Amino acid sequence: MTMTVHEAVARRRTADRTVLLEASDVTMRFGGLTAVNNVSLKVHYGEIVGLIGPNGAGKTTFFNCLTGLYKPTSGRVALEGEKLPPKPRQVVAAGVARTFQNIRLFHNMTALENVMVGMYCRTKANAVDAILRLPRHRAEERAATKAARKWLAFVGLTPAADVLSRNLPYGDQRRLEIARALATSPKLLLLDEPTAGMNPNETRQAEELIFRIRDLGLAILVIEHDMRFIFNLCDTVSCLVQGEVLVCGTGAEVQSDPRVIEAYLGSPQLEDEDDA
Template structure:
């Protein structure tokens, strides 16, 4: 059995990723990314589609073995086997919801408890006093988590019958059942309405207040900048910048990356003009553009822009722009055909 090995350098960090690189054949999806998460901290990871965010998450949690670099949790180098990573103290949710659809809400959370129970095969078969005590303890803890996430009243409902927002909560509850010191959330508000997004933000803050550090990927810039202590930006697999929300939003390279505009060095007049033109194009009225015959007509909104339009293909709104609360104008990475990398 592969076991985690201790490393000497931890700097008190819950998570320490050093020089993480992931190659698929000739494609480098993640290149030499360094990232730390301190105890009691919420760190955001953002970037355009294809920036390598989910690939980086998969390297942290053992789904992928990094081509280069190391990942450590509280000074212990993590195994490249997901169940051992979870046992060490790192839990995650997924971009596409992965619940046990035909199991109840309670049973889904109990699945997350398996790394924290000591009973083995013979104990389960014989169902002795030790097994029954452990079973009662696991159920009590699962119910605490369902209360915490607001799902206690639906403990006996099948997971597939829950509304979308509650399925997201159930995935978080199942992850918390493993008693992690670090929780990784991959697009926790994708597809949610503004009310569900605010509820998720409050839930993540409550998780942090209970002592669990959080690393979160998200396209909703308002959600990220209101929630996180620090934000790191990935672009084409490399870390572009890391800092507070204010620092990241003000960085011209981040704006250029989100607009799909090349950026090299400090911006001169020509580069600044290109960024301004791209931003103006992304927010310009589209009513004059040709539309298919069966397309619904657009109606001008109060600010003169056309409602029902979207950003140019392959682009998303730069950080700090005024998008609708709880929404993101970035392209959807939650396509049913699989995770975008």
């Protein structure tokens, strides 16, 4: 089921304007290469923010700075006004979850077990205890299983609960990664190219899923190359080029900005969109 433009606009208007995540002047250098250069970006509660830019622009590196995988060379990242620690586990505990450009699942675990791994940052038991099914953790495990099944249902993967994740079709693996991220009870979900490699039908489903996630009250920051997807979905969009924010604005503003068009000139993604 796809949403009409009207519904999408109505949802955008109701977005709460309080700042959830604020990145201020984030810079990340690797030796002599400045991958992210003084990037500032805000995500408000209930908002869907897009991050676009050519390959190598620094989008994934910026995500890594937000999620504690990298400690930025300089700059500050705050969630609800509190500085985020540069440790992935603590960032997840603070309420920021993500998916990866290259899917990262536990390939020899079932879909359900993958989602349960996400639950354990919120329970006292650790994942090893749970997977070994130690008796003292059985009650918690039952609760976690129930919640994990709920997230699988939410992303439409109930029939795949007992399938090893490596045997799932590609689009299902992407949805499973989202379910695992949701199981950590985030306030903000970061998606790195969630529709890469998907067919148009799967892309539409992903779009619908992202709107449903927002309707749960989460904010979303999404990297994507599919322009139609981004501009349909996002309240605001930032375009990153060579590590710097080139333009930030509404979808309409960014889409029509000559600097953005120039940055993408010759890019097959945009040519595809023009042809469609």
